Amino acid sequence: MVVLNGELWNHYRLWHRTGPVLDFPARKPQNGHFPSINLSGSADSMRMRLMLLGGGNALGQALIRLGAEEDIAFLAPRPPENGWTPASLTQLLDDHRPDALVNLAYYFDWFQAESVSEQRLAQQERAVERLAELCQHHQITLVQPSSYRVFDGSRATAYSEKDEPVPLGLRGQALWRIEQSVRAACPQHVLLRFGWLLDESIDGALGRFLTRAEQPQELLLADDRRGNPTPVDDAARVILSVLKQLDCSAPLWGTYHYAGNEATTPLALGQAILAEAGQYRQLAVQAPTPQAHAARPDASEEPQHAVLACKKILHTFGIKPRAWRAGLPPLLDRFYRHG
Numbered sequence: 625m626v627v628l629n630g631e632l633w634n635h636y637r638l639w640h641r642t643g644p645v646l647d648f649p650a651r652k653p654q655n656g657h658f659p660s661i662n663l664s665g666s667a668d669s670m671r672m673r674l675m676l677l678g679g680g681n682a683l684g685q686a687l688i689r690l691g692a693e694e695d696i697a698f699l700a701p702r703p704p705e706n707g708w709t710p711a712s713l714t715q716l717l718d719d720h721r722p723d724a725l726v727n728l729a730y731y732f733d734w735f736q737a738e739s740v741s742e743q744r745l746a747q748q749e750r751a752v753e754r755l756a757e758l759c760q761h762h763q764i765t766l767v768q769p770s771s772y773r774v775f776d777g778s779r780a781t782a783y784s785e786k787d788e789p790v791p792l793g794l795r796g797q798a799l800w801r802i803e804q805s806v807r808a809a810c811p812q813h814v815l816l817r818f819g820w821l822l823d824e825s826i827d828g829a830l831g832r833f834l835t836r837a838e839q840p841q842e843l844l845l846a847d848d849r850r851g852n853p854t855p856v857d858d859a860a861r862v863i864l865s866v867l868k869q870l871d872c873s874a875p876l877w878g879t880y881h882y883a884g885n886e887a888t889t890p891l892a893l894g895q896a897i898l899a900e901a902g903q904y905r906q907l908a909v910q911a912p913t914p915q916a917h918a919a920r921p922d923a924s925e926e927p928q929h930a931v932l933a934c935k936k937i938l939h940t941f942g943i944k945p946r947a948w949r950a951g952l953p954p955l956l957d958r959f960y961r962h963g
Contacts, residue, residue: 669694669695669696669697670696670697670867670868670871671723671871672722672723672724672765672867672870672871673699673722673723673724674691674696674697674698674699674722674723674724674725674726674867675698675699675700675701675720675722675724675725675726675764676688676698676699676700676725676726676728677701677703677708677725677726677727677728677729678726678727678728678729678730678731679698679700679701679702679728680702681728681731681732681825682731682732682736682823682824682825682828682856683728683731683735683769683821683823683856683859683860684700684728684731686823686856686857686859686860687726687728687860687863687864688700689860690857690860690861690864691864694864696864696867696868698726699720699722701716701720703729707729707747707751708729708751708755709747709751710750710751710754713751713754713755713758714754714758717755717758717759717762717764721762721764722764723764723765724764724765724766724767724867724870725755725759725764725765725766725767726767726863726867727752727755727766727767727768727769728769729748729751730748730752731769732825732828733745733748733795734769734770734771734795734799735769735771735818735821736821736823736825736827736828736829738832740794740795742794745794745795745798746798748798748802749798749801749802749805752768752802752805752806753802753805753809756768756805756806756808756809756810756813757809757810759809759810759812759813760809760810760811760812763812764812765812765813765814765870766806766810766812766813766814767813767814767816767863767866767867768802768803768806768813768814768815768816769815769816769817769818770799770802770803770815770816770817770818770879771795771796771799771817771818772817772818772819772820772851772852772883772927772930772932773791773792773793773795773796773799773925773926773927773930774789774791774796774799774800774803774817775787775789775790775791775796775927775930776790776791776792776927777792777849777926777927777928777929777930778790778928778929779929780929781929781931782887782931782932782933783881783930783931783932783933784881784933784935784936785817785878785879785880785881785933785936789803792924792925792926792927793924793925793926794925795925796925796927803815803879811877812875812877813877813878814866814870814876814877814878814880815878815879815880816862816863816866816880816881816882817879817880817881817882817932818854818859818882818883819851819852819853819854819882819883819884819930819931819932820851820852820853820854820883820893820930821854821855821856821859822853822854822855822856822948822951822955823855823856823955824856824955824956824958824959824962826959830897830955830959831959833894833897834897834901834907834959836909837898837901837907837908837909838905838907838908838909839908839909840908840909841908841909842913843894843909843912843913844912844913844914844915844920845889845890845891845893845894845912845913845914845915846889846890846891846914846915846916846917846920846928847889847890847891847914847915847916848889848916848917848928849889849890849917849920849926849928849929849930850887850888850889850928850929850930850931851883851887851888851890851927851929851930851931852883852884852885852886852887852888852930852931852932852945852948853883853884853888853893853948854882854883854884854948855884855948855951855952855954855955856955857951857954857955858884858946858948858951859882861946862882862937862943865941865942865943866880866941866943869941876940876941880936880937880940880941881932881933881934881936881937882932882934882937882943882945883931883932883934883945884945884946884947884948884951885945885946885947885948886947886948886949887931888948891912891914894912895911895912896949896952897952897956898910898911898912900952900953900956901956901960903956904956904957904960905960
């Protein structure tokens with residue numbers, strides 16, 4: 625069952641397990657306020673009222689899909705045409721005051737885009753800073769993703785939450801400033817740093833790799849760079865697990881690392897992806913070609929060593945890392961089924 629309250633207008637889209645199922649006509653609200661949309665779910669499944677920014681991207685969809693399986697509902701507003709701004713976020717949270725907010729609004733830019741402009745990142749920084757202030761003002765718990773990119777990759781051992789971030793590129797630097805602004809403005813937060821996130825979007829990291837593999841060309845991948853592949857379903861599982869424990873009024877605020885089990889290289893990851901993808905399509909490239917990290921075009925921005933230690937999230941939330949290899953079959957199935 626879907627419950628709809630209030631006037632519906634073009635800033636909202638209802639998301640369900642298989643993607644957007646309803647687009648509402650553009651109608652201005654009578655009182656200038658955002659309407660309320662509640663996704664299906666039992667009122668008893670979770671005491672906290674949950675809001676999700678970014679319900680349309682791959683991680684947001686995975687989170688909604690997993691939540692629906694446990695009757696956990698999200699208020700998932702569709703962003704304004706030009707994206708969230710401090711003003712539109714202020715109106716949104718003034719009108720709807722959830723108990724917890726998961727901010728995946730910039731997921732694609734932070735985790736999947738090949739590059740993001742400095743101006744765009746600066747706009748996102750301002751929006752998240754305002755979001756953190758609003759969450760503190762309204763006593764809303766903020767769950768904010770971040771990335772291994774806050775580290776420079778100079779150490780060969782796994783990074784823990786105690787290690788000092790020294791980001792390399794624009795994206796890592798922006799994420800580190802965002803983390804700092806969230807900590808300063810909203811003590812009631814959970815920052816989740818993820819490893820190499822993989823999703824089924826055609827223009828994401830996995831999609832770009834598979835598109836190139838369809839052409840008869842050399843496919844170069846670093847063989848001396850290390851990190852933790854993390855399928856998007858696994859990342860969604862972690863976010864949902866965190867929310868369920870926060871729902872028990874556990875004040876577990878802070879920064880946590882999560883990444884898929886088994887550190888590997890892009891070369892080995894590419895080999896595993898091509899082996900699995902071969903079951904769905906005949907690819908022109910059968911195996912990637914090794915290349916040194918220093919020779920890669922993104923070497924100045926991408927950490928050479930990006931392995932994350934996940935002991936803190938295990939000891940605090942009881943969340944165990946899952947093997948990323950087990951997540952490849954369903955990920956590739958969705959990619960080719962929907963692509």
